[in-house]
Amino acid sequence: MRIAYLDCFSGISGDMFLGALVDAGVRPKLLEAAVAALDLGARLEISRVMRGGIAATKVDVRAGGEKDWHGHSHSHARGLTEIRGIIEKAAIAPGAKATAIRMFEALGAAEAAVHNTSIERVHFHEVGAVDAMVDIVCAAVGAEALGVDEWVCSALNVGGGTVKCAHGTLPVPAPATVKLLEGVPVFSLGPQVELVTPTGAAIVKTLVGRFGALPAMRMEKSGYGAGSREFAEHPNLLRLTIGEADSKSEAITSAKAGALPGGIAEERITVLEANLDDLSPQVLAYAMERLLSEGALDVFSVPVQMKKNRPGALLTVLAKPEDAERLTKLIFAETTTLGVRRRDEQRRVLERRWEMVETSWGPVRIKIANMNGTVSNYAPEFEDCRKIAEENRVPLKRVMEEALRAYPASGRGSA
Numbered sequence: 001m002r003i004a005y006l007d008c009f010s011g012i013s014g015d016m017f018l019g020a021l022v023d024a025g026v027r028p029k030l031l032e033a034a035v036a037a038l039d040l041g042a043r044l045e046i047s048r049v050m051r052g053g054i055a056a057t058k059v060d061v062r063a064g065g066e067k068d069w070h071g072h073s074h075s076h077a078r079g080l081t082e083i084r085g086i087i088e089k090a091a092i093a094p095g096a097k098a099t100a101i102r103m104f105e106a107l108g109a110a111e112a113a114v115h116n117t118s119i120e121r122v123h124f125h126e127v128g129a130v131d132a133m134v135d136i137v138c139a140a141v142g143a144e145a146l147g148v149d150e151w152v153c154s155a156l157n158v159g160g161g162t163v164k165c166a167h168g169t170l171p172v173p174a175p176a177t178v179k180l181l182e183g184v185p186v187f188s189l190g191p192q193v194e195l196v197t198p199t200g201a202a203i204v205k206t207l208v209g210r211f212g213a214l215p216a217m218r219m220e221k222s223g224y225g226a227g228s229r230e231f232a233e234h235p236n237l238l239r240l241t242i243g244e245a246d247s248k249s250e251a252i253t254s255a256k257a258g259a260l261p262g263g264i265a266e267e268r269i270t271v272l273e274a275n276l277d278d279l280s281p282q283v284l285a286y287a288m289e290r291l292l293s294e295g296a297l298d299v300f301s302v303p304v305q306m307k308k309n310r311p312g313a314l315l316t317v318l319a320k321p322e323d324a325e326r327l328t329k330l331i332f333a334e335t336t337t338l339g340v341r342r343r344d345e346q347r348r349v350l351e352r353r354w355e356m357v358e359t360s361w362g363p364v365r366i367k368i369a370n371m372n373g374t375v376s377n378y379a380p381e382f383e384d385c386r387k388i389a390e391e392n393r394v395p396l397k398r399v400m401e402e403a404l405r406a407y408p409a410s411g412r413g414s415a
Helices: 014-023 028-038 080-089 094-115 130-146 175-180 198-207 247-257 281-293 321-334 382-392 396-409
Strands: 002-007 043-051 054-062 150-153 162-165 168-171 217-226 237-245 264-276 298-305 311-319 341-359 362-371 374-380
Touching (some): 014 028, 014 043, 014 217, 014 237, 028 382, 043 217, 054 130, 094 281, 130 198, 281 298, 281 311, 281 321, 311 321, 341 396, 362 382, 362 396, 374 382
Parallel strands (some): 002 150
Antiparallel strands (some): 043 054, 162 168, 217 237, 264 311, 264 341
């Protein structure tokens, strides 16, 4: 299992997260294309800087308008509906769109709770500015590009003191940040400034599945994203570490799932089903995309003949047991069904991992399944190939064929 670990000893902000992504290997051109797709007149400025003697990547968003000491523009306060529309129109991957919208929805829910209003009536000021929109969309695009299976995060250093915002001078962390970080381990150490911004908190809330110390892993690479300020107390950096869960953590996972010989694991899943006979195919396709983006293990539909001989569809969702309730609510919200069936089942899965290969047009992830210590199946990641095909105007099948040829040629055809 591929893990990304965020070490937030100096907090987290949108620009620090983007810097860490680039420093860890996400291609700047990918983020620049996402900025261009938003069509907001913004651009990225990427540089190498030093923080506390450590080299890091600094990402700044350059846009028109006056900026405060955070670098946020206050020229236009947007509502969630307008922000959704801008993101949905952008030419970026559907999964990244869904993640970015979830980040903004998390921000909207926090602001609505703080100001005692509805999420649709919230007008974003700092978080609705051009640079914050770029931060969030690029964060979603870059996170997807890493191709990790799980995001883990340390406790967050929130800083202290006060911060100036559209609502006046407020204590650190700001009220919306506090709301976003409910249930998250935090501490305050060092400079009395804001270290976790609302944008950074929304990124953590949306991506991270668990919090704690650095998990057991075989480290592959790391990256440092730089904040704007220099501190005497500690380097103002966000560290991102990426690796494969090592044998110890794999053994723990297998013990939970039920380890079987030959690299096969048995795990418990929840199956959700709903019969649909009055739902537009377009809406069904959208609902399936939403379910996958919200953490479903798999989603599929099959045609069925329903009562009164009406043609319909059987929607099936495979989920982790802890996600079943949330995904059930999503099925009710996004489809016309009046009932969702639910049952717990066992499934057996092969051990899987990701490796990167180089093609003529750029890197592509290969998903590899192992059984009895040898590779049983491998396939290129479709989204990586699709992006390369679109960016370079080459046939998708050529990209996939070259990626498949590159994997055996790399000499890594066994576990």
